[in-house]
Amino acid sequence: MAAPNAAEHAPKRRKTRQDSGSVTIGGKTISVAGYLTSARPKQVEANGLKSTLQAPSQEQPSNVTSQPQQSTKKPSFESSGTNNKSRNPRGAKDHPLLKARRELPIWQHQDEIRTVVKRLGTDVIVIVGETGSGKSTQVPQFLYQESWCKRHKVKLPGREEDGYVGGMIAITQPRRVAATTLAHRVSTEAGTPLGKGRPDGLVGYSVRFDHQVPRGARIKFLTEGTLLQELLRDPYLRQYSAVVIDEIHERSLDVDLLAGFLKQILFGDKTQRGGVPLKVIIMSATAEVGVIQEFFGNAAIPGKEKASNVELLRIRGRQFPVTILYEPRPVADLQDALLKKIFKIHVEEPLPGDILAFLNGQEDIESAQRLIEEYATSLASNVPKIIAVPLYGQLSIEAQRVAFLPAKSPLTRKVVLATNIAETSVTVPGVRYVVDCGKAKVKQYRPRLGMESLLAKPISKSSAVQRAGRAGREGPGKCFRLYTEDAFDSLEDSDLPEILRNDVLGAVLTMKARGIQDVLSFPLIDAPEPAAIEMALLHLHFLGALADDGTITPAGEMMARFPLSAPLGAVLLAASGPEFxxxxxxxxxxxxxxxxxxxxxxxxxxxxxxxxxxxxxxxxxxxxxxxxxxxxxxxxxxxxxxxxxxxxxxxxxxxxxxxxxxxxxxxxxxxxxxxxxxxxxxxxxxPFTPLSPEKAESVIKCFLRGFAMRTAMLAPDGSFVTVHGKHVVAIHPSSVMHGQKKEAIMFLEHVYTNKNYAKKVSAIQAAWIAEALGR
DNA sequence: GAGCACTGC
Structure with a gap:
């Protein structure tokens, strides 16, 4: 996949052809000469340093100014940055990449960041930096040489000999690619490249299946899941002096759990870190940090000190202004409105400038693609051509790559028809126009039904802003929203965090395994409904992960160590027994x-x-x-x-x-x-030997130990009715069991889309269910 | 007869 978002870099100048002359678009003759050189942020001399400011003015893109402003307890100290003498951290000195680093908006703020972080105790700093501000690569480099970041020899409770605390900065990312590419980038900037044969380096990373942490590393990029796993072995994160949580705005389940554990460390027993404070730096790409500030600002851990401070620092990004255009009235047919809008843009807007359209899913993308291709054949030969390219996760890598390549022939406008994948995961170059249908498919777990749904829902304001921003990466852009301004105003500020959309089974096991007895009072930015947590506790008890008194069992501890869901962990444990x-x-x-x-x-x-x-x-x-x-x-x-x-x-x-x-x-x-x-x-x-029917039965019976609740019986009318809840389910067409009638089935997934579907289905005997449930 | 996007010592 091309250009992951996390590798923040300056907007690239797009290669353009210098053909002069004019083209005819929709009967109008337009000189193309003026459109063939792309604008670039202005270089401005500021305090003797070149810094890149937003072009053409410092004004926020209109899509941002329309946002409700979060109140901030602390004023931004952006204005206090008067002393911007160039500082050359060791290793970066005379490095050719230093020039590029100095041009990053965050470079101006390094002294303030150092000053604030130095005095952090139970306080937290929140850095809001738009894409391109350079926060992910620079913040750890600003900090690792600070005196507080040294490894301290300390007395630890319950230990005879001295222990060590601190020395490293952890910086978390939601995705593996982000963690590894950032680590490579930072190690190059620091002049100590990663890789084999280099035992000593400043920077390392740790993601699943791939751990490259040089001895003596001071900066370590990891995925959120990896840090959570480290927390099992090292509950006080003693190897770290600071933890930087990046991309918290994505609000993954793991990042929410991490925030809770960090808060506990901040306000917990200081002697466990030998009195060495853990610095916590939270970074977000969106301005909606009110809940984060509130979470860390009110120390709700009973019997602990007064409310702490949350410092807020805002860094501007490198984003061109984007003009937002709404529909005057609600559209009746989204698909129809989308096509009309695309054709209108093609006819009225200058080239170059590709279109990125956000659609619900594969089905809509495929039908839109067909219709655009039909339209393309109807265009006269003397007007610019139009091509439609799909982009969604299920596409093969080669098919996805097409969306990132410029159109093959000149004077052709590319329309990328994308799902949410283009909102955060990948950046499509060359886009100047965004069409936003205002919806996205969201998976949501219904704890009471024990099933998931995957349905198209209105997006949030934050998501709409993010989509619009995709038009302003390479020059001023336009975003056409296929809904009214009133509809925008009625959208939720931000998406439901994953912890409120997912089964919390794994989250509860994570907490239990890390010593949280009372999971209902664990500090969470957004707490799930108590009923959802109670369901998870019961389910974990059924799986053998929790004892009758709610404490974790040795089996539960083992399940938490495996990179598997709790039910699959239970399956694996069952498989190891002599019975199977x-x-x-x-x-x-x-x-x-x-x-x-x-x-x-x-x-x-x-x-x-x-x-x-x-x-x-x-x-x-x-x-x-x-x-x-x-x-x-x-x-x-x-x-x-x-x-x-x-x-x-x-x-x-x-x-x-x-x-x-x-x-x-x-x-x-x-x-x-x-x-x-x-x-x-x-x-x-x-050599391959087919699995015997007896062995197959054992394997399926092991799975029943984890999935006995996900079973259904054949009803007289030929449908399947779930044992728990008595819902009618259909076997999903992707299953080899589709269209077959067996006395009973077990399924590993249960998703409602057009129908109630059972996925990953196996044939079972009714008696096995009772056997698995009645243990 | 059908699938938003991610992810784990």
């Missing part, structure tokens, strides 16, 4: 089940589908999807000649299959360490 004895088989199945999206790709056309089905015959098993995944892994690893070709024939996603192999290796290693396996299995490739 099928750990390796269960690992193979789990590896495929958890490697991102489905390893089986969907085939569009009917003929292609038939061909793929014929190739898939050898891996598909009538026991259902679990045994099919297991067989796939066994055949894949037995394949000795050409695995690539083997996958291609069966339309198996190679990237996900490789990921599955990584997971398999990790799980095998962990099972060995946790003594769920007595010896390391023989290396691949091993």
């Amino acid at each position: 004895d099928c750990v390796l088989e269960v690992i193979d199945a789990i590896s495929c089940l958890t490697s991102g999206d489905d390893i089986f790709m969907h085939v569009q056309s009917e003929e292609a589908a038939e061909e793929v089905e014929s190739y898939r015959k050898d891996i598909q098993r009538r026991e259902g999807d679990i045994i099919t995944y297991l067989t796939t892994m066994q055949m894949y690893t037995a394949e000795n000649s050409d695995r690539m070709e083997w996958c291609k024939k069966r339309k198996i996603n190679i990237r996900n299959m490789k990921q599955a192999l990584n997971i398999r290796r990790q799980l095998r290693g962990m099972c060995l360490k946790e003594k769920l396996l007595s010896e390391m299995p023989a290396p691949d490739p091993q």
Whole structure:
């Protein structure tokens, strides 16, 4: 995937052709000469330093000014930055990248950041910096040489010998790519490149399957999940002097948990860190930090000190102004309005300037693409052409790449039809016009029903602002909202954080495993409904992770150490018992089940589908999807000649299959360490022997230990009715069980879209359910 | 007969 957002860089000058002359667009003749050089932020001399200011003025883009301003307790100390003498941190001196660093908006603020962070005790600093401000790469570099960031030799409670606290700065990212690319960028800037053969370096990173932390590293980028895992071993984060939480505005479940644990460390027992304070720096790309300030500002931990301070620093970004245009009245047909808008932009707006349209999902994208292509053929030969390119997560990498390439022929306007993927995950270059349909599909968990829904819902203001911002990356842009200004005003300020949209089962286990007895009083920025937490506690008890008194069991502790959901952890533990004895088989199945999206790709056309089905015959098993995944892994690893070709024939996603192999290796290693396996299995490739029906039954029965609540019985009318809740469910078409009638089924996922769907389905016997439930 | 986006010592 191209250009992850996290690698903040200056807007790039787009290569443009200097063809002079004019073109005819929609009957109007327009000189193109003036449009073929893209604008760039002005370089301004400020206090002897070159800094890049927003062009053409310092004014906020209109999409930002329309936002409700969050009240801030502390004034921004942006104005206090009078002394902007160039400071050269050691290592950056004379480095060619220093010039680029000096031009980042945040460079001006380094003294203030150092000053504020130095005096942080139980206080927290929140840095709001728009995309391009340079916060993710620069803040750790500003801080690591401060005296408080040294490793301290201290007395720790309950220990005879001295311990060590501090020395490193952790900086978290929601995504692996962000953590690794930022680490590479910062290590290059610092002059100590990462990589093998370089044991000593300043910068490291730690993400799943990939840990590159040089000895003596002072700055460590990690994913939020990795830091949460570290918290299991090191509950007081003793290796760190500071933790920088980046991209908190995304409000991932993990970041919300981290915020809670950080707050506990800040206000908890200081002796556990030998009196060395932990500096907490929170960074957000959006201005809606009121809840964050409130969370850290009111120390709600009972019996603790007075409310602490939250310093707020705002850094401007490098964003061109974006003009927002609304519909005068609500549109009746979104898809129709979208197409008309795209055609209107194409006819009226200058080139170059590609269009990025945000749609609900794949279905809408495909139909819009067809209609734009029809329109394109109707255009006269002397007007600029238009091409439509889809962009969504399920597309292959090659297909996604097309969306990032400029149109092949000159005077062609590219329309990228994207899902939310283009809102945060990737940046499409060349975009000057955004069309925003105002909706997005959101997955939401219903704790009472124990099921998820995936439905199109109105986006938030924050999301709308983010979408609009995509038009202002390379020059002044326009954003066409396919809704009224009143509709915008009625949108929620920000999206529901994940912790309120997800099953909190894993979150509750995480807390329990990290010593939180009373999870209902754990500090959270947004607390889920108590009922949702209670459901999770009951579910964990059923899985054997919690004892009757609510304390965590050894099994629960082990489940929390595995990079698996709690139910899958329970499955793995069941598999290691003498009753089933099928750990390796269960690992193979789990590896495929958890490697991102489905390893089986969907085939569009009917003929292609038939061909793929014929190739898939050898891996598909009538026991259902679990045994099919297991067989796939066994055949894949037995394949000795050409695995690539083997996958291609069966339309198996190679990237996900490789990921599955990584997971398999990790799980095998962990099972060995946790003594769920007595010896390391023989290396691949091993000859393939089809799984016996008895073994298949054992594997499925293990899964029932984790998923007994996700079962359904065949009703007389041929439908399936869930054992819990008595809902009618249909077997999803992606399942090998689709269209089959068995006396009972077990499913690993339960999603409501057009219908109530059961996914990842296996055939079971009714008696097995009672057996699994009645233990 | 169908899938917003991420992610884990």
